[in-house]
Amino acid sequence: MITIEQVSKTYGKKEALSPLSLTIPAGECVALCGGNGAGKSTLLKALTTIHAPTTGTIHLNGYAVEEATYKRQFTYMPDDLIFPSELTAEENITMMANMQGASVSRVEEVLDIVGLQEVKAQKVKTFSKGMHQRLAFAQSLLSDAPILILDEPTNGLDPYWVAEMQKVIMEEHAKGRTILFTTHLLPIVEKIADRLVFLREGQLFIDEPVAPLLEQYSSLDDYLFEQYKKERS
Ligand SMILES: Nc1ncnc2c1ncn2[C@@H]1O[C@H](COP(=O)(O)OP(=O)(O)OP(=O)(O)O)[C@@H](O)[C@H]1O
Numbered sequence: 001m002i003t004i005e006q007v008s009k010t011y012g013k014k015e016a017l018s019p020l021s022l023t024i025p026a027g028e029c030v031a032l033c034g035g036n037g038a039g040k041s042t043l044l045k046a047l048t049t050i051h052a053p054t055t056g057t058i059h060l061n062g063y064a065v066e067e068a069t070y071k072r073q074f075t076y077m078p079d080d081l082i083f084p085s086e087l088t089a090e091e092n093i094t095m096m097a098n099m100q101g102a103s104v105s106r107v108e109e110v111l112d113i114v115g116l117q118e119v120k121a122q123k124v125k126t127f128s129k130g131m132h133q134r135l136a137f138a139q140s141l142l143s144d145a146p147i148l149i150l151d152e153p154t155n156g157l158d159p160y161w162v163a164e165m166q167k168v169i170m171e172e173h174a175k176g177r178t179i180l181f182t183t184h185l186l187p188i189v190e191k192i193a194d195r196l197v198f199l200r201e202g203q204l205f206i207d208e209p210v211a212p213l214l215e216q217y218s219s220l221d222d223y224l225f226e227q228y229k230k231e232r233s
Contacts, residue, residue: 001024001059002058006021006056007021007055008056009045015202016039016042016202027176027178028179029179030193030195031189032199034198034205038199043199044076044078044151047060048074072145075143075145075149077139077153079151084124085123088120088124089119089120089121092124106142116138133153133154134165141172147178148177148178151182154188169192187220190219195208195210196208206227
């Protein structure tokens with residue numbers, strides 16, 4: 001369970017996130033959407049302790065940020081992960097497995113899941129953007145922490161790997177993990193998310209379960225378009 005209470009973030013004079021409260025029950029898969037600069041990554045950075053929020057509190061499965069157990073509750077795929085480029089894919093993932101206390105056997109499993117087994121001996125500097133992205137996803141699968149936080153996991157992937165990554169996220173969801181991911185692609189939200197949370201200029205604009213919306217609208221695009229229209233009228 002993720003409990004966010006009145007969390008805000010100000011960078012200098014810029015309020016990237018206005019006070020926001022959100023509760024995500026255990027086992028829910030939530031898509032965090034919004035335009036460029038809406039505050040999605042800022043919220044994920046607060047959740048993952050990369051940036052301290054300016055105000056508010058966050059609990060993961062009841063643990064506060066200050067507690068050592070907080071960090072064991074989640075695994076995270078940032079949107080800007082930089083791997084040591086002179087190391088191979090396998091060396092990178094092994095190093096991260098050691099840091100996270102994951103088993104060595106898991107290294108080969110996650111490389112398999114993201115389709116990098118055959119190129120695991122290649123240095124990361126030879127990787128394409130999509131391969132790099134799959135490696136970042138692989139490291140987030142090393143630990144079986146109950147909460148999976150993914151920042152734009154399908155960014156830069158070709159259609160085959162977008163579909164594969166959706167399958168993996170759905171499998172993790174089926175195992176009962178709580179998932180919070182950001183995306184700009186609403187068809188992905190339609191396919192895999194239980195709930196759509198949409199930020200606009202640092203504020204909560206929409207927070208709705210996906211299935212009832214899809215009974216009412218032919219797509220989430222149509223739904224969002226209508227919300228914007230309503231606001232303007
Ligand atoms: N380290 C920082 N210092 C100053 N401003 C920042 C910093 N990080 C983000 N911002 C600003 O905060 C706002 C929210 O940024 P954030 O990265 O959270 O948006 P986002 O919704 O993830 O956008 P995108 O879809 O483009 O990734 C933006 O106006 C951005 O310029």
